Amino acid sequence: MFRPLSLFIGIRYIAAKRRNRLVSFISLTSMLGLALGVCVMIVVLSVMNGFDYEMRTRVLGMVPQAVLESTQPVANWEQLIAQFKQHPGVTAVAPLTQIQGLLTHQGQIQTVQLSGIEPALEARVSIIGEFFREGALDSLIPGEFKLLLGDRAAKALGVGIGDKITFVAPEATITPAGIFPRLKRFTVAGIFHSGAGEIDGHLALAHQQDIARLLRFSPGQVQSLRLAFADIFAAPNISWQLARGLSGDWFVTDWMRSHGGLYQAISVEKRMIALLLLLIVAVAAFNIVSTLVMVVADKKADIAILRTMGASSPQIMRIFIIQGSLIGVIGTLVGVLLGCLGAENLSLAVAWLERLLGIQFLDAGVYFIDYLPSRLQMADVLLISSAALILSFFATWYPAFRAARTQPAEALRHE
Known part of the structure; x- marks a missing residue:
């Protein structure tokens, strides 16, 4: 049999079965929500990095x-x-x-x-x-x-x-x-x-x-x-x-004196936007809690059978920790991939959209540059992905703890 048992069962619980397609759909939405949060955070921080870089190199290189x-x-x-x-x-x-x-x-x-x-x-x-x-x-x-x-x-x-x-x-x-x-x-x-x-x-x-x-x-x-x-x-x-x-x-x-206020505004906005987007990622990560709670409720009979067959409470906990962590890992990886692709091609995409629609999103008469810059930094990617993974991991503990406390006799009473 596939070993370790907790990893095997945790992976199987992610896949769709005839009896739990709703649970699998909720797992998919949790992945997508986390991926979207990570993607948006990478793209937005790359744009703020772009403004910061252009301010320091282009504008301050001429004034x-x-x-x-x-x-x-x-x-x-x-x-x-x-x-x-x-x-x-x-x-x-x-x-x-x-x-x-x-x-x-x-x-x-x-x-x-x-x-x-x-x-x-x-x-x-x-x-x-x-x-x-x-x-x-x-x-x-x-x-x-x-x-x-x-x-x-x-x-x-x-x-x-x-x-x-x-x-x-x-x-x-x-x-x-x-x-x-x-x-x-x-x-x-x-x-x-x-x-x-x-x-x-x-x-x-x-x-x-x-x-x-x-x-x-x-x-x-x-x-x-x-x-x-x-x-x-x-x-x-x-x-x-x-x-x-x-x-x-x-x-x-x-x-x-001449441009310090603008530079400080960009730095403050970057920190505040990063904090707000991190909250969005946290909300997406903690959707895993509701997903696993539903899985635990759906799998009470399976948990009871595993317990009667000798599975320990730590093994039951590991099953759901692995399931939730896999949702977080997959969602984070997808979000990082989409975010990096979006950040690297954002300036070109916006320029193409401006030519297509015949409008200009950034007016040089209002903003200090007339194009949307994007500068991807791997330090930001690592920080965002680490935060998402850590939040996803901690989101699994409460449902896993509830699953480990399931009493076999109580769970099988109405089966």
């Missing part, structure tokens, strides 16, 4: 991790770059001059932050060079007043490569004829698409020497210095350390 700005234009910025790079936590430094204003073209207006950069150094502190659809950072040549623009801003203004566009600075020039805004004509030399709405719609890049002339700085002067760090979470402390070592009045702005 300044920290900016040191002086109250006066900085002339010795090359010396400061060499000084800052000696700090072990600083990976790159680049000059930055920023001015907010309006871009206009044929009656269309778009608010932008115009950043003056040094193309060769900008590539070391930003990954924006990876997202150009047309043009490149090298397209910016001093004195030619060329402009690199996000695709959302270009679409709003109706411009393309080679078009002339006017920048309206938030300052006025007083002349004998009156007060006139400060205007400057630029030529669109490149268009980029990062997927981040606020960047694609409100960021424009020009050469730092051109912006210095627009702001009437002396030749060679910049407004601030942009820093990149090996550990982005160390950016606030390191930037303040560097600022305290400089003479004059300096201000520090880091990503924790």
